[in-house]
Amino acid sequence: MVWAASKLIERRWGGPAGSLSQGGPAGRSGADVPSVATTDAAKGDEPPGTKAGLSGRDEDDLTSALPVTQAAAHNTEALAESAPPNKPPASLGQSAISPDGQAPAAAAPSLKAMAPALLIGGLLALPGLAPVWMLNWGADPRVVIEANKIYVFERLYHHLDPLQFPPQFVLRFVLLSAGWLLLCRLTPADAPRRMLRAMTLAALALALIGTACGLVSLVDRAASAALLKYYWFRLSDAMVPMAAAFEAAALVAARRRFALGLDRWFWPTIITALAALHVADLAAIRPIPQAPRADKLPNYSHWRDLCDWIAASDAIAADALFLTPRQSHTFKWYAARPEVATWKELPQDAGAIVEWYRRMKEIYGTKRDDGTTKFLNWPDELPRQKIDRLAARYGFRYVVS
Numbered sequence: 576m577v578w579a580a581s582k583l584i585e586r587r588w589g590g591p592a593g594s595l596s597q598g599g600p601a602g603r604s605g606a607d608v609p610s611v612a613t614t615d616a617a618k619g620d621e622p623p624g625t626k627a628g629l630s631g632r633d634e635d636d637l638t639s640a641l642p643v644t645q646a647a648a649h650n651t652e653a654l655a656e657s658a659p660p661n662k663p664p665a666s667l668g669q670s671a672i673s674p675d676g677q678a679p680a681a682a683a684p685s686l687k688a689m690a691p692a693l694l695i696g697g698l699l700a701l702p703g704l705a706p707v708w709m710l711n712w713g714a715d716p717r718v719v720i721e722a723n724k725i726y727v728f729e730r731l732y733h734h735l736d737p738l739q740f741p742p743q744f745v746l747r748f749v750l751l752s753a754g755w756l757l758l759c760r761l762t763p764a765d766a767p768r769r770m771l772r773a774m775t776l777a778a779l780a781l782a783l784i785g786t787a788c789g790l791v792s793l794v795d796r797a798a799s800a801a802l803l804k805y806y807w808f809r810l811s812d813a814m815v816p817m818a819a820a821f822e823a824a825a826l827v828a829a830r831r832r833f834a835l836g837l838d839r840w841f842w843p844t845i846i847t848a849l850a851a852l853h854v855a856d857l858a859a860i861r862p863i864p865q866a867p868r869a870d871k872l873p874n875y876s877h878w879r880d881l882c883d884w885i886a887a888s889d890a891i892a893a894d895a896l897f898l899t900p901r902q903s904h905t906f907k908w909y910a911a912r913p914e915v916a917t918w919k920e921l922p923q924d925a926g927a928i929v930e931w932y933r934r935m936k937e938i939y940g941t942k943r944d945d946g947t948t949k950f951l952n953w954p955d956e957l958p959r960q961k962i963d964r965l966a967a968r969y970g971f972r973y974v975v976s
Contacts, residue, residue, distance in 0.1 A: 710923055710925070714925045718926055720800075723797070723801050724797065727804055728796070735804060737789035748811075755822060759772060761842065762822055762825045772818065774814060778810040778811040781807050781808075782807060782810075782811040785807020785808050826843075826846065827847065830842050869904040879909060882909030883909060895973060896969065897910070897914045898971045898973070898975070899914045900976070903917065904919035915938065915971055936950075954975070
């Protein structure tokens with residue numbers, strides 16, 4: 576994948592090696608070479624290309640090319656004499672390549688110029704906040720606080736609470752971020768990649784803010800939960816791998832095309848090997864039938880057979896209520912029957928979140944010796960008397976265990 580992306584980058588920004596003689600990055604196209612020759616001719620130097628870029632021509636072609644270049648140089652000098660003192664001449668050489676080899680970048684619009692569009696866009700986006708405000712409109716503040724704690728610390732901690740992230744996942748993300756920064760140092764960026772780098776840094780800044788919000792839980796869990804529920808880490812989860820892939824592809828393309836000796840192959844080999852390991856790992860897993868991650872069940876094929884039998888049964892009413900395993904998340908999909916509760920289907924408004932968690936604790940919760948709640952997964956782990964009591968309370972007639 577990295578190699579294919581590098582080839583695309585070469586085709587989009589690649590150019591002859593001679594274009595690097597002006598100090599520019601890997602990425603100048605051959606169409607810019609005459610402009611460089613014009614600028615050098617204006618300085619009295621030998622036009623580049625008479626030996627490198629025009630090596631395939633005969634002596635007559637070289638002789639006929641020189642007067643054209645010299646005429647262009649005289650035109651450049653005339654424009655320079657007539658131009659204002661502080662304004663560069665609008666010559667062919669000036670417009671094509673800047674002194675550092677980069678094409679002149681268009682000036683970015685000022686914040687003042689963008690203000691009307693930003694204001695209009697913000698006003699158009701405001702109605703999208705209405706459903707969020709309406710979720711907890713008029714709800715008891717104590718219920719909202721409790722719902723936030725359930726949402727962040729009990730149900731979605733693996734997405735929202737940095738203090739509960741697995742250490743190996745944190746280390747993996749830190750190493751990937753460090754690798755991305757190293758790739759940025761090794762590869763000069765054009766305007767699109769500079770924008771991508773800025774967006775990635777902004778995503779990392781949001782992740783750092785989320786980490787700070789997580790640390791607040793050490794002193795105030797309610798305030799921390801109210802802040803952490805906004806998913807501070809989602810953007811960086813996507814941006815950092817994507818940005819690292821683009822930088823790796825750019826580095827491979829640049830080194831393969833313009834570097835010499837060991838430097839030409841060192842980083843391309845390392846990056847291609849890492850990509851190959853990743854693809855090989857996936858290739859070894861994909862051919863083997865895998866149970867969907869949504870269902871944490873010991874025997875997925877038996878689960879599907881049971882659900883398909885229920886769905887096709889004429890003896891089971893379409894609205895018959897089932898008590899299902901807590902970690903089964905596809906019963907409604909396959910069996911087309913309702914269930915009392917499932918761990919996956921978390922409501923969004925505060926009152927429903929609190930009721931959902933109360934129901935999950937009542938059905939599957941049990942107390943540990945230290946007083947904390949432990950959740951069971953299977954109905955057959957529950958005492959028969961409890962199942963009968965739950966059936967009378969919730970009205971289910973069938974149990975899947």
